[in-house]
Amino acid sequence: MGKCEQCIIKQFNSMKTLSKDELMRISECKTSRKIKKGEVIFEEGEVINGVYCIKNGICKLSKLSENGKDQIVKMVVKGQLLGQRSLITDECSNLQAVALCDMEVCFIPKNEIMADLENNLKFSLDVLKVMARDLRESDNIIVNMAQKTVRKRLADVLIYLQNSFGVNADGTLSVLLSREDYANIVGTATESAIRIISQFKKENLISTKGKYIKIEDLAGLKRVE
């Protein structure tokens, strides 16, 4: 099992602010875990006794609504931490986390990470910064949900996925989502998401190979109202 103090992943999250000693201590008690695509990392309402540091892969965070639909609130990717929010407020998880592809994560027990939070000011300030940025992002999503059409939101999601998570060798989006996932990000019925994706295809804004989607006309997608 790798050592935290030598792990490059920490560069991408708040753990970069920890000292070598702190990292060595964490390294001693962390556990590595492989997660298969589709596997639940934690459930909504579950007590998460620590945080996950994502070494590889990507997962979705979602919440079940009263109408039985799962709303995807955020995607968390390689390099980021998962579960800090619940840790900080000392509550059970508000969201469910599901792997969107095979993943490798390290689990750091609550006590260890809390010790650093409560002793290392640099660390807690960095976590605070990440959380403040997440909050701005969430506020922006609220505005989009409330004020934009489904068509516009779906166009935005495609652009976001390309910008944030990149493309494969053939230009298709590297994050592979089902049509239902798209619907659950945008907050619409699966049929509506499928329909709009079909429209985008007819308008030559995108092309599809099975589940894979490739943006063909980024400027055009941006122009969608």
Place this chain on the structure above:
Amino acid sequence: MGKCEQCIIKQFNSMKTLSKDELMRISECKTSRKIKKGEVIFEEGEVINGVYCIKNGICKLSKLSENGKDQIVKMVVKGQLLGQRSLITDECSNLQAVALCDMEVCFIPKNEIMADLENNLKFSLDVLKVMARDLRESDNIIVNMAQKTVRKRLADVLIYLQNSFGVNADGTLSVLLSREDYANIVGTATESAIRIISQFKKENLISTKGKYIKIEDLAGLKRVE
């Protein structure tokens, strides 16, 4: 002008974790300000060089959407701090703040509050906790926006206002909002908000006296789908 170290308001926000010395230092450089109902406290995109501590009153935080509508994202009330998020990420404000009634606020310059954040671990941890709770709340709003009908969201808002901000002597909601404000919280057209409020009245779920709204049948409002 009052002294921070003697001010009772600090009990309700992260400033309760500051020492007497820290409070005295802040007290020296803070400025008090009265704000009239409807007045803009800060604009979206404005550089806010500090935080506001709300001594009295309530304000709305909103963001202008591309379609020209203002989406209300959050209400901030007496006892809470305003503007920490932008301070922490060192960005201009993402939201506009407008007073919903006459207010009294204290403005604490950025340098002062940052000094405490960077020196007092208790303080930064408390700010972190507040931010984590705000983030959970924002995630929940996203789910509601995406999955619930306008009617249901409006019912929820009325219940939320009663629970969070209380009622006047006659039982009307103490926060006085225009129909447009209701529309901008729920994310709908003003006419739609007015229409649904009229329906609620016909169904005896609420009663109105001019702008004032009184919940008559809380259980019934909760049952709205």
Place this chain on the structure above:
DNA sequence: AAAGAAATATGACCAAAATCATAAATCTTC
């Protein structure tokens, strides 16, 4: 108190999106 402005209310109509139904394609599993 009257005039004008702004907010609230309501009707008519239209557009967006949900639901229901069914077909076609793709993926699993034996």
Place this chain on the structure above:
DNA sequence: GAAGATTTATGATTTTGGTCATATTTCTTT
């Protein structure tokens, strides 16, 4: 590789909510 399950696709219909138009009421200002 066939059978069944799941996912994607598309049509028909209904519902929700937005837009435009126009009263009516309430609030300001003189």
